[in-house]
Amino acid sequence: MRRLQLLTHSYWPESTPPQRRWQRLTASLVEEGWDVDVVTPSPDPRLTPDRGPAGEPPRSAASGPAGERVLRLPRVLLPNSRMGRFASDAVASLLMAPRALMARRPDVVVATVPALPVICAGWAAARLRGVPLVVDMRDAWPELAREAGVRAGPAGRLMEAVVTGVQRDADLVVTVTQGFARRLAERGVERVATVSNGVDLDGVPSLEHREREPGSLRVAYLGNHGESQALESVIDAVRAVHAAGEVTVTLRLIGSGTQKPRLQERAGDCPAIEFHDPCHGEAVWEHCRWADTLLVSLRTDWASFAWTVPSKTFELLGLGKHITAAVTGEAAEILRQADNVTVLDDAVLDDAVLDGADADAGSCPRTADRADRLAATFTDLARDPASTPISRSGRRWVAQHADLPGLGRRYAGLLADLVGDTAETVDxxxxxxxxxxxxxxxxxxxxxxxxxxxxxxxxxxxxxxxxxxxxxxxxxxxxxxxxxxxxxxxxxxxxxxxxxxxxxxxxxxxxxxxxxxxxxxxxxxxxxxxxxxxxxxxxxxxxxxxxxxxxxxxxxxxxxxxxxxxxxxxxxxxxxxxxxxxxxxxxxxxxxxxxxxxxxxxxxxxxxxxxxxxxxxxxxxxxxxxxxxxxxxxxxxxxxxxxxxxxxxxTREWMRARGVRAGHVRAKKAVKAGKSAARITGEAVARIGLGAGRVALRRLRGQSVTYQDSLWLREGVGMVQAVTGRAREEYAR
Structure with a gap:
């Protein structure tokens, strides 16, 4: 049986877009004969449906919903800000590589993004084990980071260099959009495939039409309240409609995110705007039943969003409700596959943005224009009750192109091709x-x-x-x-x-x-x-x-x-x-x-x-x-x-020499496998860093350091010696 090791920052029982994607993909992989180990932090109580305490990670592997083995790490809960999330992910990723290396040896390692530090842990785990690395890119990094203003300073430039370096070194990069796959190919990433986000339609109900009188409209937005969604323009639009008094538009914003306090402040005491906590399961469908139109919103002034598709898109298409979309590029193309979607005309990017000019990381610079268009759209929809019909066309498109069980089978095929485990390649x-x-x-x-x-x-x-x-x-x-x-x-x-x-x-x-x-x-x-x-x-x-x-x-x-x-x-x-x-x-x-x-x-x-x-x-x-x-x-x-x-x-001297010689041998095997000196050096540095950390940790705990503890460090030194021409043949006569 083929074995996959998945490194991810969010997994069951949390309820997040990465978790929903990978929990269903994992089920498909298990059905296709893969043995899956998931290395992930303890559940974040802020993202877990029962909102229970995170608790200590179990010392042994727990069984997941599909029979996968879930290997937990401690989670550090930091403020829900951009830097807080990054720091929390960085701490988790530092623990991921050693945990992954202590687990069963896989045939392939998959590391998921948007938690950027995770791909570093995945790279280390794959290279130290000598197995293929797959990077699963849910977002357009590093373009998105640059447009969000993260690039400022040496740390930002280092992050971008690391991300692009791992993308080029990976054995396969999987994107969720065709546009970003093309962008990676232009950047020199040799092997790229697309497995889009999707939804398991078995868990998505087909909703019925809500009868309404002319002059009223209910709008629901479910998702993240962050910089990327440009929700300030939605709030301004509803406030303007409410002030005009011609029609009644009620907006529900359901979810959480770094910008939620600012959005609440912007909404003020406007009675037409409601904020609700994140919810799960049946509570989500109740909000959707309440609404006449469901909102999909992304900034349209960031070039990377031309090839970004919000993960909720497929779920909303499956419901059959009318959708109002303020998006651009590939997301707009997908939403137009349903015949009851209104796509705003402002989803046309400025030439300067398309050419790659950096956008302001704050509010969308065209917020006023976007708000005016949204206000006009909401007003038109409110006037005509027939303008927000139910349609099954979106659900039919999802069943054909974005049903997660089918996407999981495609993923399994890509991984099988990568590890060469097909009947034709077996002796x-x-x-x-x-x-x-x-x-x-x-x-x-x-x-x-x-x-x-x-x-x-x-x-x-x-x-x-x-x-x-x-x-x-x-x-x-x-x-x-x-x-x-x-x-x-x-x-x-x-x-x-x-x-x-x-x-x-x-x-x-x-x-x-x-x-x-x-x-x-x-x-x-x-x-x-x-x-x-x-x-x-x-x-x-x-x-x-x-x-x-x-x-x-x-x-x-x-x-x-x-x-x-x-x-x-x-x-x-x-x-x-x-x-x-x-x-x-x-x-x-x-x-x-x-x-x-x-x-x-x-x-x-x-x-x-x-x-x-x-x-x-x-x-x-x-x-x-x-x-x-x-x-x-x-x-x-x-x-x-x-x-x-x-x-x-x-003796300590012989054991040290034995470990270094093992590094010489590892480097020689890497050369025979066609790996470059730069790649071998990168693996050597990773081994030295992880080995030094393991030795230091045991000493801090007052434990004795064994041969196995220091082996990574010594092997890394031996690989560096081999690359620089200082390796020696121990058994030469």
Whole structure:
């Protein structure tokens, strides 16, 4: 099953446009076979229908409405202002990346905007995991920020550079409008797709017409009360109509936002204007039933709004009520698909704005003109009761173009194409039915280099296996002198001994694969300094038989010498060992793994990349290619081997060098994958920052720092060394 990790600033049980979009998209993704993890802050009580306390995030994942796993973070509640929301999102995003990295490994990461800091967390989570990144852009950033006056100063310029940089680096950017998709393509974003906002029509009623007398009109606006909506012109229009006294127009404004106090002050004591708190569910439909026309309003002096469509648009179209629209561009085009929508003529932008001139971030500079046009429109609608009819044309258009279940299926298709998880790209061996392992064709492969005493301990533990029969043994000696032959002949007379004098661990492993017989059914890799528990091999084979997996890995328990530093203890020294038996999303290692042999004996025959001969990492590189070809991996918690860690490897200096070398290997893999030096450096900086933060946090809490805690930091340093040409081959002779 493919796994998606969604990073979002707002999710169930909140009621916000991003939440409504992604809760329904998630349901469609789950229906299409995706396993979804959602990383999100605790619910904001201001945006949650029951208005309950935010509470502490659960320590374990909670189940969401569609069966997704919801991983909560602490939420910092700050004032509901532009800067307050940005600061709250920034704090949440700082916590998102570590939480995402501690979760199950995904096949793809999706980060949602408008909470800009979230895309930084998404970029870090995707790049550190080495999986594709999808940026879901609900708004036209950074154009919208520039037009709203956020660009002033170094911080604004930095924000814009970060946003555009992540957009260009993302593996896919998904927009909600065609216009913004074209704008991103013009800006150099290579892969862009459009999945519009929409609505699940099953939850939207078809409303009936309200009979009214000539000379009266009820107008309802439901949505955000912010800078973008230009609601001051709506208030001025209704005040003007009320002062004229020719007709009666009543305006209801339902919702919240940063400008609501100013709007209330602007409305004053005008009896024709009502303000209502945000509401949800049936209460929303009651406001819509009350109204004769539903208002959609956006500023028309900001160029980015030519390709912005308010999320409420599709819901209102589905209701069938008359709509009054003060919008421009793509939003106006969509609303004109219904035959009972009045679109104001002021939705024509000035040439200066279309050319990209910055607009004032305050009130719409054409507020008076806009108010006059709205007043005239409301007056005309009020005079004629037949001017606000019910029509099902908008609902039919939504069903065809903006029904969220259908949009979710389109999203699932885009993600499947991105991760390459289609039948055409999967190796036939991955799709074949896997039967039980044939013990007569089971081979254990060990590569060795001048460690005869340790090799003897390993062979002795293999002879002590509680198994139906003894497997075949293949030992490759990478010592030019071939010094292990006598030990192998003495302890395992029937073993196949191969001499590979050419130095390099990948060369030695390939010699083992070349020596496998064509009819081999499975091959098990071990290191020459390990000892296998008596039931190790039987557990590996049993798990392979039951799962049908292509690879089965087991834990390697490190036995540390006395006096080893504290950070060496815990979590298996280098590798975690506490996974339960079952499907496993990590890459296997050759220190304890069973692999179906046809990956090595069939066509194409997979081999270790000898560019990693002296750096290490050849096993994770190979298994990465196997998994990309569709190989399935399982973990077997019962298949345990042990290794004695030499005293010289249980020092802080060796562990530091090991982490840095891991960074060298990661950078080498990135180069082979075609990544640029700038992209590798960016990932390195992210690892250094997150690693330093993790170490600092543990120290602030008075906890010991383990090898795993500092690994990100050291890997980042190693990647920088590799980019600057200072990497070294640790295993070179």
């Amino acid at each position: 036939p061996r991955a799709r074949s039915a896997r039967g039980p392992i044939d013990w007569d064709r089971l081979w254990i492969c060990v590569c060795t280099y001048r460690r005869n005493d340790l090799l003897a301990e390993l062979l002795t533990s293999l002879q002590a296996q509680r198994a139906p029969q003894r497997p075949h043994l293949l030992v490759v000696d990478n010592d030019p002198d071939g010094g292990s032959e006598e030990t192998v002949r003495r302890l395992w007379p029937g073993a196949r001994w191969v001499h590979q004098p050419r130095p390099g661990i990948a060369a030695a492993r390939n010699a083992a694969l070349d020596a496998l017989p064509d009819d081999a059914d499975a091959v098990v890799f071990l290191d020459d300094d390990e000892r296998a528990h008596p039931d190790w091999l039987a557990a590996l084979v049993r798990t392979a038989d039951r799962s049908g997996a292509d690879t089965v890995s087991g834990p390697v328990r490190s036995v540390l010498p006395a006096g080893a530093p504290a950070e060496a203890a815990g979590e298996g020294f280098i590798r975690r060992i506490d996974f339960p038996t079952g499907p496993w999303r990590y890459r296997p290692a050759t220190n304890n793994v069973l692999v179906r042999a046809d990956w090595f004996t069939g066509e194409p025959a997979f081999r270790f990349d000898e560019d990693f001969n002296f750096s290490g990492g050849e096993d994770s590189e190979l298994f990465g290619r196997l998994q990309a070809a569709g190989a399935t991996s399982w973990w077997c918690a019962e298949a345990v081997v042990e290794e004695d860690v030499p005293a010289e490897r249980a």
